[in-house]
Amino acid sequence: MIRLQLLGLAAAAALLATASAHAEGDKAAGRALVYTCAGCHGVPGYSNAYPDYPVPKIAGQNEQYLVNALNGYKSGDRGYPTMQAQAQSLSDQNIKDIAAYLSSLTPIK
Numbered sequence: 477m478i479r480l481q482l483l484g485l486a487a488a489a490a491l492l493a494t495a496s497a498h499a500e501g502d503k504a505a506g507r508a509l510v511y512t513c514a515g516c517h518g519v520p521g522y523s524n525a526y527p528d529y530p531v532p533k534i535a536g537q538n539e540q541y542l543v544n545a546l547n548g549y550k551s552g553d554r555g556y557p558t559m560q561a562q563a564q565s566l567s568d569q570n571i572k573d574i575a576a577y578l579s580s581l582t583p584i585k
Contacts (some may be wrong), residue, residue: 501539501569501576509574512562520584536583542575 516522517534524531534542548554549563550571566574 484557485495501572501574503573503577505570506573506575506577509566509570513574513578516558518584533584534578535581538576539575539579542578543571546571546574 516524516531519531522531522576523529543553545564546566547568549556549559550566552560554560563571
C-alpha cells in the first residue's frame with residue numbers, strides 16, 4: 477500500500493514538474509520585439525484613423541489576455557487587418573515573450 481502511494485506521489489510530482497516546465501515568456505526578448513507595438517499602443521491619446529476609435533493601451537495588461545489576443549489575431553479569430561498582419565509574423569514563443577514583457581509594465585493612463 478505504501479509503495480502504491482509513493483508511486484502515485486512520484487507520478488504527481490513528475491506531472492507538476494512537466495506542467496511548470498512549459499516555455500514561458502522571456503521579458504528581455506519581449507522588450508526587443510515590442511517596438512512595432514509601441515508605435516500605436518504606446519502613444520498617449522492616439523486614435524485610429526478608420527474606423528475612428530482610441531487605440532487601446534496594452535502596457536500592464538494581463539499576460540494571458542495578451543497571449544490570447546495575439547493568438548486570436550494570428551489565427552484570424554480576431555479581426556483587425558493591421559493586427560492580423562503583425563501577429564502572422566510572430567512565433568508562439570514571440571507571443572509569450574511580448575506578453576511577458578508588456579504585462580510587467582506599469583499601465584499607461
